[in-house]
Amino acid sequence: MAKKNVNEMSFLDHLEDLRWHLIRIVMAVVIVATFAFIFSRFIFQDIVFAPIYMDFPTYHYLCEIAQLLKIDSTFCNEEMPLIIQNRTMAGQFSADIWTAILGGFLISFPYIIYELWKFISPGLHENERKHSRGFIIISSLLFFVGVLFGYYVITPLSINFLANYSISDLVENQIDISSFIGLVRSSVLAAGLVFELPIIIYFLTKVGLITPQILKKYRKYALVLVLVLSAIITPPDIASQVIVAIPILILYQVSIYISRIVVRNQKRKAK
Structure with a gap:
């Protein structure tokens, strides 16, 4: 049976359509997660x-900078x-399962965006769909750059700071695997989602919830929010928060x- 036109679909039809998109997303994540589970030892x-390990590239470059500045x-x-x-x-098994699921989500992200775009795009005008064809590529690129x-x-700065922080020589850092993986997972996932900010602002501007004037007006508050966010996802040292x-x-x-461009294009179309 041919798929109904978006204008002819009822609310339940939209829910049914969304359900199938979500099912395909879950299947994609599960398939990729299965491969990640198979190669878990390498991961x-x-x-x-x-x-x-101290030969990690971040530590190597930061060590060279510290030596250049002649500081310990x-x-x-x-x-x-x-x-x-x-x-x-079940600690190691649980860590393996959740890490595989996270890997499935990260690698499947372009497909997830593609499925969500397929659900949203029928409700857009033809010219809006044409100008948004790069949405999947740009959003995926931003996400992977954030990851x-x-x-x-974020991850090496956090690990280095917390591992070397000591209140007494009597205390050894014997870290539970779930705590360590939780730090890596939250750092990577939070950064990936934060880097989607331009995409979020684009759509909020399209629907009229955000304007360039609002973003400029609340820039100083955004600065405070950014510093708070940096303090949450990084160790509490100033250098890491600034980075x-x-x-x-x-x-x-x-x-x-981006918001300014969207508003300019909307005004041009209105004329």
Whole structure:
């Protein structure tokens, strides 16, 4: 049976359509997660646990900077002062399952965006669909850039700071595997979603909820919010917060520019 025109679809038809899009998304994530589970040893040893070792690229470059400035830094240590341990019977299995699911979500993100776009696009005008063809590529690119930023910047900064923070020599950092993976997962996922800010602003501007004037007016409040967000997803040292805050502020400025373009195009069409 031919698919109904979007204007002829009832509310229940839209829900049914959405349900099938979500089913395909879940199937894609599960399929990719299955492959991630099969290659879990490689994923854990070469990706998840890589920031524990001091030959990780971030530590190498930051150590060179510290040596250039002639300051002592934990980035130049020979090893990370922490031990990853498991204290529950199903701890390693649970870590494997959830890491595979996260990997399935990250790798399937372009397809997830594609399915969501297929659900939204029928409600747009032809010219709007034409000008939004790069949506999947741009949103996926921003997401993956954010994921890389979270993995190579936020994650190693957090691990290095927290592993070297000590209240007494009597206390050893024997970190539970769920706590460690939770830090890596939240850093990577949060950064990936934060980097979607320009896309979010684009759609909020399209529906009239946001304008460039509003973004400019509340820029100082956004600065405070960015600093708070940076403090949440990074360790509580000023350098790490500044490193994380800079790209977010750049994204906010880019979002203002995007919002201005959307409003300009809407006014041009109205004329």
